[in-house]
Amino acid sequence: MSRFLSPEALRLDPYTPGEQPRDQQYIKLNTNESPFPPSPKVLEALSRAEVEKLYLYSDPTCAALNAAIAGRYGLDPENVISGNGSDEILAFAFRAFCGEGKGAAFADITYGFYEAQAALFGLEAKRVPLREDFSLSVEDYLDFPGTVVIANPNAPTGMTVPVSDVRRLLERDPERVVIVDEAYVDFGAESCVPLVREYGNLLVTQTMSKSRSLAGGRVGFALGDRELIADLNRVKYSFNPYNVNRLSLLAGAAAVEDEAYFQACCRAVRENRAWTVEALERRGFTVLPSSANFIFAKPDRIPGGELYRRLKEKGILVRWFDKDRIRDFCRITIGSREQMEALTERIDRLLAGE
Numbered sequence: 001m002s003r004f005l006s007p008e009a010l011r012l013d014p015y016t017p018g019e020q021p022r023d024q025q026y027i028k029l030n031t032n033e034s035p036f037p038p039s040p041k042v043l044e045a046l047s048r049a050e051v052e053k054l055y056l057y058s059d060p061t062c063a064a065l066n067a068a069i070a071g072r073y074g075l076d077p078e079n080v081i082s083g084n085g086s087d088e089i090l091a092f093a094f095r096a097f098c099g100e101g102k103g104a105a106f107a108d109i110t111y112g113f114y115e116a117q118a119a120l121f122g123l124e125a126k127r128v129p130l131r132e133d134f135s136l137s138v139e140d141y142l143d144f145p146g147t148v149v150i151a152n153p154n155a156p157t158g159m160t161v162p163v164s165d166v167r168r169l170l171e172r173d174p175e176r177v178v179i180v181d182e183a184y185v186d187f188g189a190e191s192c193v194p195l196v197r198e199y200g201n202l203l204v205t206q207t208m209s210k211s212r213s214l215a216g217g218r219v220g221f222a223l224g225d226r227e228l229i230a231d232l233n234r235v236k237y238s239f240n241p242y243n244v245n246r247l248s249l250l251a252g253a254a255a256v257e258d259e260a261y262f263q264a265c266c267r268a269v270r271e272n273r274a275w276t277v278e279a280l281e282r283r284g285f286t287v288l289p290s291s292a293n294f295i296f297a298k299p300d301r302i303p304g305g306e307l308y309r310r311l312k313e314k315g316i317l318v319r320w321f322d323k324d325r326i327r328d329f330c331r332i333t334i335g336s337r338e339q340m341e342a343l344t345e346r347i348d349r350l351l352a353g354e
């Protein structure tokens with residue numbers, strides 16, 4: 001750290017991304033990327049002619065991308081904002097809806113970025129413990145006066161909250177914003193998007209990083225009442241007006257327009273998930289019920305940290321959090337069938353004492 005670091009920056013709590021080591025070729029099951037390439041339509045959209053246009057700024061309004069997203073979700077373009085990943089959208093939302101005397105509440109076990117962003121904006125963060133079984137009790141949030149953030153499905157557990165519970169939260173206090181982070185919703189959870197027209201205090205964030213195979217393209221978006229979206233744009237235009245680059249605007253629109261490819265990828269992940277859950281349960285693992293493209297699994301014979309380390313030695317990366325309540329678990333991204341077979345073979349050898 002330099003002697004120039006501000007006290008504000010000193011108080012930050014930076015998020016630790018999943019490791020991306022380059023010392024060998026790993027089977028990467030640690031950051032919930034898709035095992036599939038983007039839609040062929042994305043490749044077609046990124047023509048040489050479009051690359052040549054990189055000397056021009058991108059469209060700050062993201063008009064074509066927002067229109068494509070709005071069309072896909074049955075909303076108007078004014079209900080959509082796109083971002084450089086949904087992490088950026090979440091930051092806009094924290095800045096727009098929280099501040100002095102208005103903090104944010106989220107689960108004790110959830111996406112680590114909420115904590116990091118709350119610190120970035122100097123917000124008071126209320127961490128609400130999940131139940132013993134890692135389910136979320138909506139009762140615990142009903143009377144919280146600030147912004148509520150719920151990842152649905154949750155990370156790293158993969159577990160869901162019923163839409164009826166979100167509805168209760170929205171109705172309990174129409175003066176409070178509820179952010180539902182649906183980064184993983186396409187893998188089998190019920191979405192809150194149909195509630196967007198009904199509730200002016202609901203913001204749903206989604207991403208193309210997982211179900212649309214564009215993690216490296218950095219395209220996320222939020223859906224909400226047009227006034228909420230206008231608030232987010234106010235923050236965006238105070239921070240980075242050209243937040244989505246030209247190529248990602250094209251890639252995102254092409255990805256969202258290829259519904260058949262998207263559905264096929266999601267189906268393959270769900271099938272591989274079912275296969276993997278069964279395979280691990282047969283090997284004595286406890287696996288939480290997942291609606292995401294990862295599972296949260298606890299081996300019965302070795303500690304979670306040891307599983308993580310020994311898989312890594314053999315070229316398979318999973319995510320392990322050295323954190324109370326979840327230290328016994330590993331979060332394992334659902335990859336291709338070949339990758340999941342390699343995982344279970346490696347686990348068999350490891351459990352056999354090799």
Ligand SMILES: *Cc1c(COP(=O)(O)O)cnc(C)c1O
Pocket residue numbers: 084085086087088111151154155181183206207208209215218219220
């Ligand atoms: C991956 C993820 C995101 C956002 O990812 P981006 O790549 O920034 O779009 C948001 N929320 C959760 C819970 C995630 O796991």
